[in-house]
Every structure is written in C-alpha cells, then in structure tokens.
Amino acid sequence: MKKEQELKxxxxxxxxxxxxxxxxxxxxNKIYRYYMKHRRPFAWRDVISPYRVFISEVMLQQTQTTxxxxxxxxxxxxxxxxxxxxxSPFSEVLRHWKxxxxxxxxxxxxxxxxxxxxxxxxxxxxxxxxxxxxxxIGPATAASICVFAFDMALxxxxxxxxxxxxxxxxxxxxxxxxxxxxSFVSATVDHERPREWYYALMDYGVMLKKSVGNxxxxxxxxxxxSKFEGSDRQVRGRILELxxxxxxxxxxxxxxxxxxxxxxxxxxxxxxxxxxxxQYRGQQVLLA
DNA sequence: GTCCAGAGTA
DNA sequence: TACTCTGGAC
Numbered sequence: 001m002k003k004e005q006e007l008k009x010x011x012x013x014x015x016x017x018x019x020x021x022x023x024x025x026x027x028x029n030k031i032y033r034y035y036m037k038h039r040r041p042f043a044w045r046d047v048i049s050p051y052r053v054f055i056s057e058v059m060l061q062q063t064q065t066t067x068x069x070x071x072x073x074x075x076x077x078x079x080x081x082x083x084x085x086x087x088s089p090f091s092e093v094l095r096h097w098k099x100x101x102x103x104x105x106x107x108x109x110x111x112x113x114x115x116x117x118x119x120x121x122x123x124x125x126x127x128x129x130x131x132x133x134x135x136x137i138g139p140a141t142a143a144s145i146c147v148f149a150f151d152m153a154l155x156x157x158x159x160x161x162x163x164x165x166x167x168x169x170x171x172x173x174x175x176x177x178x179x180x181x182x183s184f185v186s187a188t189v190d191h192e193r194p195r196e197w198y199y200a201l202m203d204y205g206v207m208l209k210k211s212v213g214n215x216x217x218x219x220x221x222x223x224x225x226s227k228f229e230g231s232d233r234q235v236r237g238r239i240l241e242l243x244x245x246x247x248x249x250x251x252x253x254x255x256x257x258x259x260x261x262x263x264x265x266x267x268x269x270x271x272x273x274x275x276x277x278x279q280y281r282g283q284q285v286l287l288a
Numbered sequence: 289g290t291c292c293a294g295a296g297t298a
Numbered sequence: 299t300a301c302t303c304t305g306g307a308c
Contacts, residue, residue, distance in 0.1 A: 056293085057293070059293090060292090060293040060294095061292090061293070061294045061295075062291095062292055062293085062294050062295090062303090062304085063292060063293080063294095063304080063305090064291080064292045064293090064306085064307075065292090065293075066292095066306095066307075067292080067305080067306070067307080068293090098304095099304085099305070099306085100304070100305080101292095101303080101304020101305050101306085102294090102295090102303055102304050102305095103303085103304070104295085104296085104303065104304095105294095105295090105303095105304095108295085108296095135295095135296090136294090136295065136296085137295080138294060138295045138296080139294095139295095140293080140294060140295085141293085141294070141295080144293065148293095156293095158292095158293045158294075159291090159292065159293070159294090160292095160293065161293085198293095202293065205293095209291095214290085214291075216291095223300085223301090224290080225289090225290060225291065225292085226302090227289075227290095228304075228305065228306090231303095231304095232302080232303085233302085233303060233304055233305080234304085234305080236303080236304080237304060237305070271302095271303095275303090
C-alpha cells in the first residue's frame with residue numbers, strides 16, 4: 001500500500017494515530033538535528049516568565065516574528081508585569097501596540113491583565129482551560145502559553161507546525177483539517193522537553209516554508225488574505241492613529257481628516273466602539 | 289499580490 | 299462553517 005493511503009487510513013475520525021516508536025524517534029531526531037544548528041534566539045525564549053510568554057504569544061498571533069521583536073522589547077519596558085499593564089490607561093497600551101495590527105488584541109490583553117490581577121492575584125494560571133476563558137485566548141494560544149511558560153506537554157497547531165506535519169505525514173493529501181494534524185502532533189510530542197520540542201518544530205517549519213513553499217494551502221482552514229489597500233482594516237488603523245494623536249475628535253473632524261464617505265467612517269467608528277476600542281463622549285470620539 | 293506563533297462572532 | 303480583523307516585509 002502506498003504511504004499516503006496508509007496515512008489516510010490512520011487518520012479516520014476519532015482514531016488515535018498509531019506511529020511506531022521508531023517512526024516517532026526518527027521524526028523527532030530530524031527536527032532536533034535542524035534545531036541544534038539553526039535555533040532562532042528570541043527575547044521571549046531567552047528569558048522566560050509567564051508574563052513574557054503571555055505577551056509574546058498574543059503579539060505573535062497572525063503576526064511575523066520580525067514584526068514582534070522590537071515591539072515586545074518596548075512593551076515589556078513600559079509594562080513590565082500584569083499589575084502595571086492592568087493599571088495603565090488603554091490609550092497607552094494601544095499606543096505601544098500600534099503597528100502590530102489586529103488592534104482588538106490590545107483591548108483583549110488589557111482586559112486579560114485586569115482579570116489575572118483581580119481573580120488570580122497577578123499569577124498566570126498554569127491551566128489551558130482557564131486561560132482559554134480569557135479574552136483573545138483561544139485553544140492554540142492557551143496551549144502554547146502552557147507549553148512555553150510551564151513546559152507542559154500539550155498539543156497545538158499554528159502555521160509553522162501545520163507546515164511540518166503536512167509535509168511529513170500527509171503527502172499530497174488536500175483539505176487536511178487541524179483536528180487530523182493535532183492527532184499527529186499529540187502522537188509525536190516530546191514529553192521530556194515539550195518547550196524545546198515546540199521551539200524546534202516551529203523553527204523547522206519556518207525553514208520548510210522557505211524551501212518547499214507554503215503547504216498551508218492544503219489545509220482545510222486555509223483562506224487567502226484579502227487585500228489591505230482601501231480596506232476597512234486600513235481605515236480603522238487610520239482612525240486609531242488620529243485618536244492617538246488628538247485624544248478626542250468629533251465624527252465630523254474624523255471624516256474631514258480621512259477623506260472617506262461619512263457613512264463609512266461612522267460605520268467603522270461604531271464597530272470600534274462595539275469592540276470597546278473607542279468610546280463616544282457626547283459628539284466626541286476618544287480611545288476607550 | 290501573499291504572508292503572518294489565530295480568535296471572536298453569527 | 300464563513301467572515302472580519304492589522305500593516306509591513308517580501
């Protein structure tokens with residue numbers, strides 16, 4: 001039987017992946033051999049604390065490592081711990097977030113810090129189910145935080161890991177779901193040193209993307225990025241930029257500055273207000 | 289034009 | 299399940 005067919009058969013729904021100990025070891029060794037020579041140093045790897053891991057994992061959601069590096073250093077110097085972050089005004093958090101994109105994350109992060117201070121005495125819980133209840137923390141980030149902060153042998157899939165498993169275990173298969181990938185991740189995790197294992201997996205995935213191209217198009221969850229120029233996302237960013245500069249502006253003033261239809265600006269401000277990124281004070285708009 | 293250590297919402 | 303959300307590097 002062809003290898004692809006074998007693997008396909010192994011991944012029927014609700015079936016536990018059965019890889020032989022030899023297969024698992026060979027796979028792990030390949031990943032670790034690459035990692036030993038090409039480990040990527042990052043500030044959030046080289047000095048580890050629950051807070052640093054938490055901030056970095058949220059920053060790294062859908063955001064390139066190169067974009068995060070400088071932002072992480074500055075953010076940590078301004079907001080060194082959960083208590084400081086929770087006490088700081090949201091406008092200052094957003095000011096140090098801006099440029100990373102997905103500005104909702106700044107709101108989520110600020111709210112999470114408050115919850116961690118109030119409900120958990122400023123100590124990040126080492127429990128993925130508890131972390132997943134925090135705003136902006138889904139299953140992947142909850143697991144990754146526990147892996148990197150507490151060295152727990154959990155399973156998660158992100159873009160680099162997805163690339164590795166598609167390449168090694170799914171041949172030419174298309175429309176592969178993350179649930180299928182997760183069963184392989186779970187079967188191959190290094191229980192002795194989970195944190196290092198996931199660093200290695202991600203570094204290896206980055207290398208694969210450069211050498212064999214983006215395999216994620218074979219993922220069931222692949223979606224092509226819509227264009228940014230002229231998009232709502234771009235105008236939202238410009239609205240926040242204006243509010244960071246001027247503290248408070250009327251809708252009329254925002255429309256004038258943006259040279260966009262008033263209807264569109266109004267709609268985007270309403271969305272930002274619903275997400276509690278901005279707020280109305282009378283006719284004035286300001287950061288929440 | 290394509291991508292990125294995904295999550296929230298309906 | 300499908301859609302929205304950043305913005306700069308390449």
